[in-house]
Amino acid sequence: MIRLNNLQKLFQTRDGQVTAVDNVNLTIEKGEIFGVIGYSGAGKSTLIRMLNMLERPTSGQVEIEERDMGDLSKSELRLARQGIGMIFQHFNLLWSRTVKDNIAFPLEIAGVSKKKRNERVEELIKLVGLEGRGGSYPSQLSGGQKQRVGIARALANNPDVLLCDEATSALDPKTTDSILDLLVDINEKLGLTIVLITHEMHVIRKICHRVAVMEQGQVVEEGDVLNVFSRPREEMTKEFVKQVTEPEETEQALAHLFGEEGISRVLQLTFTGSDAKKHVITDVIRNFNVNVNILQGKISTTQNGSYGSLFIGLDGETEEMDRAIAFVKEQQVEVEVIHSD
């Protein structure tokens, strides 16, 4: 378990003091994939770098398995770091070493014998799917392959925790998905805790169990991915959720419709797994004197279940529509009126 207590990091710069991480409290359970999302400059990298003390906190504690990382001596910290793998946006491989030697590097650091190193490297190459590329140099690999080397290297010393700093941000969407699949695979096979930071909600949706949303150094919202997706509270979170549920065209297309067809109200309903069994729409049509138009629907899956979002248009007497909306809200379905004339 990883526990962050009142974690704070201040930087002194020429332009004055910058609060990169502001009083963050988080608990990350063993074996979960925990995501931190935020825009550039939110303090995500600083936060993740404090987990292995690449950055020293100005105040507060980082506890990993009940051990305060800030209290460790230099040699204890080096040993602890061997149990925490890290991968990076720009891979950070040694270009002067082959794939095999890059993966062997952390083993050399840990003082593993040459014979054991070779065995372990072979295992890791298989684990990340780089068979036959062991003798290549990083410059001969694609971005996705480089990140696989990064992952193999991070896993070499059998860590309990894997830190990912924007690990897929330099990759195209397809490669991103294959790396994310690999991370889920590793999480399930090896049971290690993964902490990842990203600015892409897609990454959170696809692999994280829990998520924290960061803004200006603070965690503004936190919870199960499914909950955060289906019931985002903060504006910032809603913006991120829109990245995956509601492509920009949808909004434009809907705006277009309101004008031409004169739909008086447009609602966005969000259902999570269990709600989906309710027949809300049928009930609305039966019990209220309104017309319902289904405009668009979509189902997304997360690591803790799926959720759907449905856009419907409502027409009818204003009072009747208000009653219908109130009814839907009573059904514990998230409703957002995104247009009303």
Add this chain to the structure above:
Amino acid sequence: MIDQIFPNVNWVRLWDATLETIYMSAVSVFFTFILGIALGLVLFLTAKGNLWQNAAVNGVTAGFVNLFRSIPFIILLVLLIPFTNALIGTMLGPSAALPALIFGAAPFYARMVEIALREVDKGVIEASRSMGATQSQIIFKVLLPESMPALISGITVTAIALISYTAMAGVIGAGGLGDFAYREGFQRYNDDVTLAATIAILIVVFIVQIIGDRLTRVLDKR
């Protein structure tokens, strides 16, 4: 045929002079490489934001490097005579020039080393720290191997400068091709001897350049 172009050249003495030049260059290149890398590492590591950040050490080292770089080689050669005497015990022979060659070239090379080290990706150093590497592992397994092509091309340039410095070593009786060309060619009005010595030194320079370029290319996997 060759004897017609070079009627006055004593080939045995030319060969001896060439060997002296090669000896002086090879030994001084070796020590310059070691000392230059050590000084370059200190300059790099003590700079702001690096592993051993230390303004005082950095300032003193940089001052020392700049001082020795600014002294003209011929003056350094003479200045170091007492030091050489104490160190080697004799003023004669090619070894006499070694301290001046090394002290002249190492600071020059140290700056190149510093620049080469600065080019090493900060992210790679950070990745090594995240794996729990010690400082010496970072230096010997990351910084030096990752900058090796630049270190080699730098030492090639330095070696060529050193070969031309050896030509001045005759001033303190250290011999070599420069001395040979001056005394047996210029002073005795034997232009053919000067030409032969020049060709010999050019051949040495070319060989060094070719080896250096090859090595740099083989090592560079970027």
